[in-house]
Amino acid sequence: MHRERIRLPSLMSKVMSAADAASLIKDGMTVGMSGFTRAGEAKAVPKALAERAKAHPLKISLMTGASLGNDLDKQLTEAGVLSRRMPFQVDNTLRKAINDGSVMFIDQHLSDTVEQLRNRQIKSVDIAVIECVAITEEGHLVLSTSVGNSASFAILAEQVIVEINLAQPLELEGLHDIYIPTYRPTRLPIPVLKADSRIGSQAVKIDPAKIVGIVISDQTDSPSTVLPADSETQAIAGHLVEFFKNEVRQNRLTNQLMPLQAGVGTIANAVMTGLIDSPFHGMAMYSEVLQDSTFDLFEAGKLDFASGCSMTLSERKHDAVYNNLEQYKPKLLLRPQEISNHPEVVRRLGIIGINTALEFDLYGNVNSTHVGGTRMMNGIGGSGDFARNAHLAIFVTKSIAKAGAISSVVPMVSHVDHTEHDVDILVTEQGLADLRGLAPRERARVIIDNCVHPAYREALNDYFRRACAIGGHTPHVLRDALSWHLNLEETGRMLSV
Amino acid sequence: MHRERIRLPSLMSKVMSAADAASLIKDGMTVGMSGFTRAGEAKAVPKALAERAKAHPLKISLMTGASLGNDLDKQLTEAGVLSRRMPFQVDNTLRKAINDGSVMFIDQHLSDTVEQLRNRQIKSVDIAVIECVAITEEGHLVLSTSVGNSASFAILAEQVIVEINLAQPLELEGLHDIYIPTYRPTRLPIPVLKADSRIGSQAVKIDPAKIVGIVISDQTDSPSTVLPADSETQAIAGHLVEFFKNEVRQNRLTNQLMPLQAGVGTIANAVMTGLIDSPFHGMAMYSEVLQDSTFDLFEAGKLDFASGCSMTLSERKHDAVYNNLEQYKPKLLLRPQEISNHPEVVRRLGIIGINTALEFDLYGNVNSTHVGGTRMMNGIGGSGDFARNAHLAIFVTKSIAKAGAISSVVPMVSHVDHTEHDVDILVTEQGLADLRGLAPRERARVIIDNCVHPAYREALNDYFRRACAIGGHTPHVLRDALSWHLNLEETGRMLSV
Numbered sequence: 001m002h003r004e005r006i007r008l009p010s011l012m013s014k015v016m017s018a019a020d021a022a023s024l025i026k027d028g029m030t031v032g033m034s035g036f037t038r039a040g041e042a043k044a045v046p047k048a049l050a051e052r053a054k055a056h057p058l059k060i061s062l063m064t065g066a067s068l069g070n071d072l073d074k075q076l077t078e079a080g081v082l083s084r085r086m087p088f089q090v091d092n093t094l095r096k097a098i099n100d101g102s103v104m105f106i107d108q109h110l111s112d113t114v115e116q117l118r119n120r121q122i123k124s125v126d127i128a129v130i131e132c133v134a135i136t137e138e139g140h141l142v143l144s145t146s147v148g149n150s151a152s153f154a155i156l157a158e159q160v161i162v163e164i165n166l167a168q169p170l171e172l173e174g175l176h177d178i179y180i181p182t183y184r185p186t187r188l189p190i191p192v193l194k195a196d197s198r199i200g201s202q203a204v205k206i207d208p209a210k211i212v213g214i215v216i217s218d219q220t221d222s223p224s225t226v227l228p229a230d231s232e233t234q235a236i237a238g239h240l241v242e243f244f245k246n247e248v249r250q251n252r253l254t255n256q257l258m259p260l261q262a263g264v265g266t267i268a269n270a271v272m273t274g275l276i277d278s279p280f281h282g283m284a285m286y287s288e289v290l291q292d293s294t295f296d297l298f299e300a301g302k303l304d305f306a307s308g309c310s311m312t313l314s315e316r317k318h319d320a321v322y323n324n325l326e327q328y329k330p331k332l333l334l335r336p337q338e339i340s341n342h343p344e345v346v347r348r349l350g351i352i353g354i355n356t357a358l359e360f361d362l363y364g365n366v367n368s369t370h371v372g373g374t375r376m377m378n379g380i381g382g383s384g385d386f387a388r389n390a391h392l393a394i395f396v397t398k399s400i401a402k403a404g405a406i407s408s409v410v411p412m413v414s415h416v417d418h419t420e421h422d423v424d425i426l427v428t429e430q431g432l433a434d435l436r437g438l439a440p441r442e443r444a445r446v447i448i449d450n451c452v453h454p455a456y457r458e459a460l461n462d463y464f465r466r467a468c469a470i471g472g473h474t475p476h477v478l479r480d481a482l483s484w485h486l487n488l489e490e491t492g493r494m495l496s497v
Numbered sequence: 498m499h500r501e502r503i504r505l506p507s508l509m510s511k512v513m514s515a516a517d518a519a520s521l522i523k524d525g526m527t528v529g530m531s532g533f534t535r536a537g538e539a540k541a542v543p544k545a546l547a548e549r550a551k552a553h554p555l556k557i558s559l560m561t562g563a564s565l566g567n568d569l570d571k572q573l574t575e576a577g578v579l580s581r582r583m584p585f586q587v588d589n590t591l592r593k594a595i596n597d598g599s600v601m602f603i604d605q606h607l608s609d610t611v612e613q614l615r616n617r618q619i620k621s622v623d624i625a626v627i628e629c630v631a632i633t634e635e636g637h638l639v640l641s642t643s644v645g646n647s648a649s650f651a652i653l654a655e656q657v658i659v660e661i662n663l664a665q666p667l668e669l670e671g672l673h674d675i676y677i678p679t680y681r682p683t684r685l686p687i688p689v690l691k692a693d694s695r696i697g698s699q700a701v702k703i704d705p706a707k708i709v710g711i712v713i714s715d716q717t718d719s720p721s722t723v724l725p726a727d728s729e730t731q732a733i734a735g736h737l738v739e740f741f742k743n744e745v746r747q748n749r750l751t752n753q754l755m756p757l758q759a760g761v762g763t764i765a766n767a768v769m770t771g772l773i774d775s776p777f778h779g780m781a782m783y784s785e786v787l788q789d790s791t792f793d794l795f796e797a798g799k800l801d802f803a804s805g806c807s808m809t810l811s812e813r814k815h816d817a818v819y820n821n822l823e824q825y826k827p828k829l830l831l832r833p834q835e836i837s838n839h840p841e842v843v844r845r846l847g848i849i850g851i852n853t854a855l856e857f858d859l860y861g862n863v864n865s866t867h868v869g870g871t872r873m874m875n876g877i878g879g880s881g882d883f884a885r886n887a888h889l890a891i892f893v894t895k896s897i898a899k900a901g902a903i904s905s906v907v908p909m910v911s912h913v914d915h916t917e918h919d920v921d922i923l924v925t926e927q928g929l930a931d932l933r934g935l936a937p938r939e940r941a942r943v944i945i946d947n948c949v950h951p952a953y954r955e956a957l958n959d960y961f962r963r964a965c966a967i968g969g970h971t972p973h974v975l976r977d978a979l980s981w982h983l984n985l986e987e988t989g990r991m992l993s994v
Contacts, residue, residue, distance in 0.1 A: 084936070098970050104936035105970060109918055119847075119888060120749050121921075122934035184847040184888070185755065189686030252617050258682070343886055344841035350616070350681040365913065373909075373978070374969025380918060388885060389840055391616060391681070412870075415971065416862065416913035421606055421877060424618075437619035439581070439601035472871025473595050473602060474912065478983050481870070486975050 005164045006214065008139045014214045018044035021161045021213035025049055025127055027058035032125040032153030036310035036337060037264055037289045038069030038090075038224065040146030042129040042163045044217040046072045050079040059083040061123060065148020065310070065337055066110060066381065067091070069222030077103065087113045088379040099375045107369060110288070110382040111341035114152035118183070128157035130204075131217075133168045139208025140201075143176050144168040145221055146310030147334045151178045151204040160206060161213040167220045171325045176334050178204050192345045195259045195284035196305045196333065223315040226292060229270035232398050235429035236267060237274025240354070240394070243425065243432050244280065255279060259286035261346075261386045262293070263355035264312070267396050269293045271354055276300045286349055288340055288382045290332070292317040298331060307333045309340040341385035353386035357395040357418075359408045360426055360451075362444040362464060363474050364435050366395050366418035372485050373414030380417050387422045399428035399453035405493045407456040409447060411463045412481035420474075426451050440474040459495055502661045503711065505636045511711045515541035518658045518710040522546055522624055524555035529622040529650030533807035533834060534761055534786045535566030535587075535721065537643030539626040539660045541714040543569045547576040556580040558620060562645020562807070562834055563607060563878065564588070566719030574600065584610045585876040596872045604866060607785070607879040608838035611649035615680070625654035627701075628714075630665045636705025637698075640673050641665040642718055643807030644831045648675045648701040657703060658710040664717045668822045673831050675701050689842045692756045692781035693802040693830065720812040723789060726767035729895050732926035733764060734771025737851070737891070740922065740929050741777065752776060756783035758843075758883050759790070760852035761809070764893050766790045768851055773797045783846055785837055785879045787829070789814040795828060804830045806837040838882035850883035854892040854915075856905045857923055857948075859941040859961060860971050861932050863892050863915035869982050870911030877914050884919045896925035896950035902990045904953040906944060908960045909978035917971075923948050937971040956992055 006012060022045050025031055035041025041064070050072075052058075061084035062076065073091035076082050085094065087108035098105040108116075116122045130150045134142040143150055144165055154160050179200030182188050191199045229237070247253040257280050262268040272293035275283070285294060285306040292314050297303035311334070313321055321328060339345065346353075357366045358377065368383050369376060387393035395418070397408045408428065420440065426433045431450035435443045448460050467475035484494040503509060519542050522528055532538025538561070547569075549555075558581035559573065570588035573579050582591065584605035595602040605613075613619045627647045631639040640647055641662055651657050676697030679685050688696045726734070744750040754777050759765040769790035772780070782791060782803040789811050794800035808831065810818055818825060836842065843850075854863045855874065865880050866873060884890035892915070894905045905925065917937065923930045928947035932940045945957050964972035981991040 100968055101938055101965065101972075104939060106934060106936055107918065107970075112918075115844075116933070120747070184845075185691070187845050187847070188690065189688070189841075189845065191686070193685065194682070250617070343844055344686075347612075347840055348681075348684050348686065350684070370969075370971055372969075373975055374964075374967070374971055374973050376970035384885075384916075384918060388881075414973075414975070416916055417918070419881075419913055419916070421604065421609075421881060421914070436613070437603060439603055441598055442601060467871075468598065470871070471597055472867075472869075473604075473873035474867055474871055475598075476871050476911075478870055478911070478979055478986060481979060482975055489975060 002164065002216065004170065005134045007137045008135055008208055011135060011139060011208060011211060011214060014211055016213050016215060018048035018215045019052065021045050021215045022048035022052050024159065024161065024212055025060060029126040030061040030063065030123045032063045032128045032149065032157055034065065034130045034143065034146065034148060034150040035068045036065030036146035036148035037067050037312045038222045039310040039312045040131050040144040040148065040221065041068040041070065041072060042131045043070055043165065043219045044163055044215050045129045045161055046076060050075040050081060053079040053081045063113060063125065063149065065146055065150065070219065088381050090378045095376060105376060107376065107379045109380065109384045110337050111343065111385045114149050114338050117152060117156055125153050125157040127159045127161065128153040129161045129163065130154050131163045131165050133165065133170050133172050135162060136203050139211065140203035140205050142173045142203045144172055147176055147336050148309055149337060151336050152180060154204050154206050155180065159212045160210045161215065162211055163215045163217045166216065166218040169322060169325060174202055175329060175332055176202055178336065179339055190339065190342055190344050192339065195286040195307045195349065198333065223318060224291060224312045226269045226314055227266040229273060232429035233267050233270030234274065236396050236427050237271045239427050239432040240271055241274055241278045256282045258350045258352050258391050259284045261285065261287040261351050261353045263383060264289050264291065265356055267356050268354050271396060272297065275302060286351055288337065295321050298328065305331050307335060307340065309335050309337040341382045343385060343389045346386055347389035350391035351386055352392045352394065353390035354394045354396060355383040355387060357397040357408065359410055359413055360395060361410050361413045362447055362460065363440045364420045364423045364426065364443050364447065365413050365416050366423055367413040367415045368417040370415035372489055384418060387418050392424050393422055394425040394427065395423060396427045399430050399451060404455055406488060407453060407484065407494050409452045409456065409460065410484050411460065412476060414482060414485045441468065456495065499661060499713065501667065502631045504634045505632055505705055508632060508636060508705060508708060508711060511708055513710050513712065515545035515712045516549065518542050518712045519545035519549050521656065521658060521709055522557060526623040527558040527560065527620045529560045529625040529646065529654055531562065531627045531640065531643065531645060531647040532565045533562030533643035533645035534564050534809045535719045536807040536809045537628050537641040537645065537718065538565040538567065538569060539628045540567055540662065540716045541660055541712050542626045542658055543573060547572040547578060550576040550578045560610060560622065560646065562643055562647065567716065585878050587875045592873060602873060604873065604876045606877065606881045607834050608840065608882045611646050611835050614649060614653055622650050622654040624656045624658065625650040626658045626660065627651050628660045628662050630662065630667055630669050632659060633700050636708065637700035637702050639670045639700045641669055644673055644833050645806055646834060648677060648833050651701050651703050652677065656709045657707045658712065659708055660712045660714045663713065663715040666819060666822060671699055672826060672829055673699055675833065676836055687836065687839055687841050689836065692783040692804045692846065695830065720815060721788060721809045723766045723811055724763040726770060729926035730764050730767035731771065733893050733924050734768045736924050736929040737768055738771055738775045753779045755847045755849050755888050756781045758782070758784040758848050758850045760880055761786050761788065762853055764853050765851055768893060769794065772799060783848055785834065792818050795825065802828050804832060804837065806832055806834040838879045840882060840886045843883055844886035847888035848883055849889045849891065850887035851891045851893060852880040852884060854894040854905065856907055856910055857892060858907050858910045859944055859957065860937045861917045861920045861923065861940050861944065862910050862913050863920055864910040864912045865914040867912035869986055881915060884915050889921050890919055891922040891924065892920060893924045896927050896948060901952055903985060904950060904981065904991050906949045906953065906957065907981050908957065909973060911979060911982045938965065953992065
């Protein structure tokens with residue numbers, strides 16, 4: 001049974017039900033699960049764990065790569081299983097629990113989690129639950145649609161539960177490049193020199209004696225929920241393509257651009273799709289999540305190679321890619337998120353990083369996470385890993401939200417995830433602000449003139465004028481700096497216009 | 498004349514007066530000058546430039562490594578020479594001009610400036626003015642007490658003016674390790690594997706035909722203005738030593754610790770001095786500025802090696818070090834600031850980064866630069882380069898300032914330079930908060946309990962309680978979040994206690 005999936009015969013005896021495997025997870029444990037942006041998460045064991053907790057309550061600390069699919073964070077939250085969660089999530093039920101303070105959420109740069117684990121700076125992983133397509137003859141793990149933090153979780157955990165997911169094709173084998181940085185103080189450079197550098201092994205090397213349970217599952221990843229481009233996301237893409245063209249004219253880029261990274265979600269995906277109708281070609285991606293747009297760019301003949309740490313596709317795209325996996329495989333690589341997002345590699349390659357802002361301010365500080373300065377949306381994700389070290393740190397957003405009740409450009413952001421020092425380019429459907437080499441007062445001018453929605457432009461100009469009259473390197477009217485957020489909280493609109 | 502200082506005979510004809518050299522700097526030029534933290538700045542030419550501008554006004558963009566000594570920023574500001582200035586400064590007169598908006602100041606991570614220059618993302622350097630102890634037989638530049646950005650300025654500039662400073666001993670030759678990252682897209686790893694890795698050349702390799710003027714000067718660096726330790730800085734050092742001891746007990750550090758970085762100034766210097774009376778030994782520094790404490794640690798037999806990008810000593814320490822330079826030289830290395838601060842190297846080595854905060858908030862966000870959210874003090878300097886990628890990102894400050902009118906711990910910082918994601922440890926004379934692996938509400942608890950001055954503790958507890966009652970992952974009472982800063986602005990005190 002499943003001989004091609006479990007190739008080390010001595011492990012056959014470890015096959016068990018999801019419920020039995022879930023019972024190996026004890027109250028108070030720290031659990032490291034596979035899964036990154038709804039791809040490759042362990043599916044059967046967390047579901048069984050949520051079931052079990054209804055009758056036999058228990059609490060765990062849960063670490064993943066990033067977000068889980070199949071409503072697992074919802075089910076685990078509703079079952080009261082989560083006491084702590086890191087480093088990222090996107091689930092509505094869990095989000096509520098985080099914001100009411102019942103789940104302690106640690107919002108981290110996604111390259112940092114396993115670095116902290118390896119250095120024993122956060123509580124160690126007791127048990128890892130990892131989705132795989134196969135276990136090799138050596139007992140090594142062949143991961144599925146995401147690498148995320150799975151390799152380090154499996155290597156550092158005391159015990160490992162493997163979910164062999166029959167719904168994930170065996171053809172995924174060979175797609176992974178597993179490299180773990182050596183230990184300090186004798187750590188060596190990470191040898192990624194280009195987006196397509198292969199530096200590691202195809203499977204995660206662990207001692208098979210650590211495998212305490214194998215569960216056979218058969219459930220697909222949740223499809224991505226990316227929305228199709230609209231006129232505003234197309235306008236954002238258009239501004240960026242024009243900007244890149246000018247960078248080529250100025251000899252700061254070639255028509256290959258530099259390796260591209262795009263954040264998860266509708267806007268970033270639309271921006272990447274916008275590169276189909278551009279003069280650029282022979283491009284590469286060195287990114288986190290490979291989305292629909294990656295494969296659209298392959299099909300358009302624009303993209304030569306894509307490196308990521310997970311693959312998250314829509315229903316539309318899923319079959320087209322999976323039915324042609326052998327054709328795509330030579331152009332794809334999935335790495336640990338520590339490597340896909342590593343500051344060393346991002347700076348060396350000179351990434352063009354395109355990420356989504358929740359809001360930004362007059363001076364180019366970006367809020368990626370907190371609504372009204374308090375309520376967590378998802379988490380910073382990899383945006384900080386990329387923006388700080390990128391050749392170009394680009395943030396995109398629509399200029400207004402909620403039918404104009406909210407301006408995405410504000411006097412002062414209510415929470416800072418990316419400081420003015422780390423932000424080069426801001427883009428809304430209104431236009432693009434190039435902040436490179438500008439002082440704060442100059443940044444405010446180009447942001448107001450290029451990015452703000454017309455309904456808010458005069459109010460921001462007025463704030464900026466009053467702030468400059470008071471003075472300061474970064475002028476603010478402290479009494480009014482957060483007033484737009486206060487108005488929103490109290491009246492449902494940032495301005496009574 | 499000066500044959501041992503100017504060893505390429507054909508360059509002798511380039512020797513000229515400072516005034517003649519200054520006349521090579523034209524209105525509108527971008528000028529790259531040597532100098533980092535009042536060490537190794539070009540001294541005669543900027544002084545002559547300020548003189549000339551009194552009679553013949555001109556404006557330049559001035560880039561340096563970091564701050565200049567000998568009141569040069571003051572003189573250049575008063576003469577109206579500076580239209581733009583980057584990436585760091587500490588001068589009172591220039592600070593006023595920055596804050597009234599008459600000088601455009603670009604506050605950058607100190608590893609970033611030459612990366613942006615190399616990629617032509619900021620205006621290129623027209624002329625470099627570099628202090629040297631000598632020019633070699635090949636016409637290469639032997640720098641003095643700082644490397645800073647001097648190497649890249651000289652390499653990238655069209656023209657180079659060299660100041661040969663006779664007051665800087667020739668024995669400095671051999672102390673420098675000049676390595677410039679290769680160009681993308683074929684950039685290679687930076688081969689620093691340990692604090693003492695020597696990876697480059699002793700002199701800056703340029704085409705001597707670019708040298709358009711040589712000025713002989715004879716003026717020492719300004720002494721550092723670091724104050725002696727007081728009971729509060731000693732208490733901060735004491736808390737950190739206890740913390741490190743516990744890290745050793747927990748097997749997260751050895752008695753060698755990890756390579757240390759300490760920010761410039763009195764508190765960081767006092768913390769380093771505090772390591773003299775500690776069980777740690779065989780330590781190394783991989784830092785920016787080597788201060789008095791570096792040499793105190795050498796003398797105490799605690800430190801094996803120190804890598805930096807400049808040396809800034811007090812009058813007390815200057816003679817002791819310079820009279821024994823040959824003894825110290827095997828234990829010292831001065832690198833370009835791009836390398837001393839490089840994210841790749843900082844992450845690889847696992848630096849312990851100790852930097853000074855102006856203020857921090859309940860959740861661990863740090864303001865390093867802006868008083869009242871608006872007025873620039875100095876600049877972020879290298880603190881971001883180190884904190885983001887450190888093994889331990891530590892920020893230190895006294896819990897109160899201005900005789901208690903100001904609390905350094907506030908509900909919400911008025912400006913963010915280091916986000917909650919990048920801050921591991923906060924220390925005041927009151928105690929130490931270990932934020933690793935904690936969610937925001939947990940961080941607030943340990944910060945209030947450990948770092949806040951007793952006079953402000955109840956007020957912060959009250960704010961935190963009211964914020965938690967409203968809810969949110971990072972609870973805030975938005976209406977009151979900046980009220981302490983407003984009170985300070987309006988009444989001279991943060992609280993009327």
